[in-house]
Amino acid sequence: MKEILYKKIQAVMNSEFPDFPCVIQESPEDSRALWVQVFSVPETEVEIVEDFIDDLEDRLPPDHEVFLLPMVKSLDVTRQYYPQYLSSILECDERVIQCIQKIIEKLENEWKYVTTQGPPVRVFESVTSEIIKNMNTVTIQSESLHSCEPQRPEVPEEEELTLAA
């Protein structure tokens, strides 16, 4: 009977929050108390998940006399204490961030080079190869780079045309 209840709660949590790993466990002190542990939750969503667990207890069938104890672990807490529960999507985000940092670094170096020595096309070649090298399976929105792009130094129009040719 308990196993079925655990599975039901697990299924509801997985369906409502598919990105956050959830573990249901009986409290060592009270067999009617169930720990509903949810991991990798962004700080801004911790309260939402807690409220959902609170409401879930009210929705359980009346023949189940259990207490759901919400234990929602933020992303920081998960990273520090429960790294095994870091969700794959967030790991992917981490890779995206690292990749963007590398690209920005590269762009900065290349801009310096372009403005002093080479044609602007080098920048795009460089960025493209960096993306291909680092992001085999991850898609990145071009908009996400715009705000991070270094400001291109002022280059006189005539000079730029000459370089591009």
Place this chain on the structure above:
Amino acid sequence: MQDKSEENWKVGLQCLKEGNLNAAANRLYYGMFQAVLLYARKITGYEKTDRTVHGDMCDIVKNLGTASYKYGKVYRKLWSLRDIADYQDDPPDRRGIENLLSDCEKIRQNYLKKASAS
């Protein structure tokens, strides 16, 4: 039991002030729990001391009085933070404890008052 409740609550607040979150959650919970237990023993003749005692106290808070629904949830949240403090790797969240303080103190005072009125 009233003295124990007062002592634990006071120590819990001090631990919270000093940033000892595990000890704070544990002591504050027992400060509240003992007030409800005192009421349960005096008024309802409750005698159990087994593994279901925490759930039984939560049931009392959840089912008694006009604001019982709200306070049942408050009780359960502090219970949850106490279980985190006692059994899990991470410490309980400071803001989580602080947000519950006022309502938990209301629960504690309410049950101490009910118990002493008998």
